[in-house]
Amino acid sequence: MIASEPILELPLDDDVELQEYQSAPARALPSAPPRPVQYKALGPQKFQFTGTGSEYFRIWVVNVLLTVLTLGVYSAWAKVRRLQYFYRNTRIDNATFDYHGKPGAILKGRVLALFLLVAYKVAFELSTPVAIGVAVLLVALVPWLLARSFRFKMVNSSYRGLRFRFAGSAIDAYKMLSIFPLLAAFTVFFGWNVAVSGVARLGMGTVVLGVALVILILGTVPLGHYLLKRFQHNNAYFGQTPVFFDAQPAEFFRIYAKAVGFLLLGSISAAIFGILTNGLFEYFKATVFGWFFTLLYGVVSAYAFYLFVTPFLQSRIQNLVWQHTELAGHRFESAASARQLLWIHASNLLLVTLTLGLFKPFAQIRVLKYRVESLTLVPDGSLEEFMCDHAGDNAGALGQETGDIFDIEIAL
């Protein structure tokens, strides 16, 4: 159907009421002459998020209650409602996104995942070799699952009526993730070496190996993150239009190196804080709640590191990834600030703890709103000329038929 053509009125055969109704105002409608359409070029468009905590709270409460009462069956419907709330409240250029996942498909995936988990546990009880076999099988399935999960997510997302699409194959995923088994093998080798040489006398070899392992981990994680993002963005389509991703691994390394630097700085300040507050700590430890306080102290200090490094990585990686993503000449800009995110995460944590978890839906909306609204689309011309992908329809149907076998959540 081409929009500029006059639309034929197809009378619905048996519906008299409809016919009557149509005949009257139809006359008033001028027949549109076919004309070339000129669209005005758009300026930069900020992403908007219109969801509110108070509205989402109600959706969340009903979702959780029904999930609990149905012993988890409702969780598939809850997921669809949640994602629809998030997608439909995200807009650029006054048009919203939409989510089309079917609860049935999600439920099938979850049942199968649960079944495999139980099977794994049972196998573990039966005998160790069987369990290892099942575990290896599951690990071997991960890349395939990853590709499928991306595909399900993309094909069920749309903007302006056009579906997204993901064309990454399982083979690509295997190639990408194969560096991780290498890392695991090296770790095992390292562990074995340390065990053999004996912890008592730390030889030069052990030290060298240890340093090599740290370098390897530092080298693999940013590279892995880069490859994952490349896999995700470079295989995505909006309708027929492919998405391009051109970030370099070096930029991921730079961000991770900074994060490690922050960790080191953080541990120095934490040590100073620990020394300064030692007296206070001892005082609390001596009270009746001492054991509880000790536990809390440990958990909180471990969490502080996580709290400080996560917003940094989250914001910098988001900025990096979107600044290097392009869709047919349309560019993205991302200006998420680590400091803002830190404030949001820290205040969320406090409020969630104080409200015994009831603040959680508000917290989710706050993070999402900030992250979405830090994005800007810089269009090249207008956004009116994307076409849907007809072949993509089949992929969509297939995707829904087979369902997302494992509904793995991988944050964007």
Next chain:
Amino acid sequence: MIDAIYYDGINSRRHQVTLVIQKRVVAMRGAGVRRNERMSKMDISERLEHAPRILRFPDGAFIEASDHRRLDKMLKENRFQDPRVVRWQNNWPLSLLALVTLLVTLLSAWQWGLPAGADALAQQLPASFGKKIGDQAFAVMDKKMLAPSTLPMARQDQLRSRFAAMVHPGGEPIPYQLHFRSGRMGANAFALPNGVIVITDSMIKLVNDDDAILGVLSHELGHVKRRHSARHLLQSAGIGIALNMWVGDVSSALAAVPAILLNQSNSRDFEREADKYAIDMMRANHLPLEPMALMFETMSSKAHAAAAEEDEESPGVDEEEESGPAPKRTDSRPDFLSSHPSDAERVATLRAAARAAAATK
């Protein structure tokens, strides 16, 4: 008639249209586009406060309408009803009712559902499960915390044979192994899920009364009989999973703190259950309960003394599983935070049972 936007699902072009729903037929028209469809064939999205509502045609094309007030009116006139869940979500009083229902459900699940479920599951678990966990735990403790007993063999055999001679209440005898140990645990006795019961030398020295020792051992046998270790593990796992879902991505680590607190009250119930078993067993064997009551009193006063001195090892009776020695027992700690019932309560229970026994004689 309301203003809306139409997307045909084939390209991303925006069409300004007007929308009318009459006699359950959706009619849409704009420059060069015009469609009609029965309302029943269209997929009408759920109502969100700040997002446009979507009326989707069967072929995937859709109308986006942001004028909620007039669209609601139009839909209502055409007898369209939102699904019940959506009406529920859009209504504050009903959502708050859902919240109250949720909290009541979770509390009852924690109070009754979880213990009952863990109990049922624990009775179903194969004996090999308890044996595996128990054997591992015992091996670790033997290596790290326990040392061979210094009690004379004759004394060990005497206690062993006296305990073996006792009748187990409630039918079938329960398989167990009694071990004597010394070590860093202080005065303590505990049971493992594989049926191993351990009592420390300092405990025997501290109690110094055979009837009280048999009472302590009966209490531990109660833990074995009621499979408390497995139930404790299962309940912890259940609480952990539930809390993780509740707090979720915020922090799994923080969820560990309330998880420990939440399982304490269940663990106190286990102690009461084991006390009850010990009382039944002592009575079935016509043994006095008073020595056991005295023992708790002694321990309670010693614990107070120890708390005053601060660094002395406080005696704790009766830790099950690998949870280590009982935390310092100063009765000033509220019941809610403790893994064991207060000594006063246990003494009262024992004395009441002794009185009841005397009355029936």
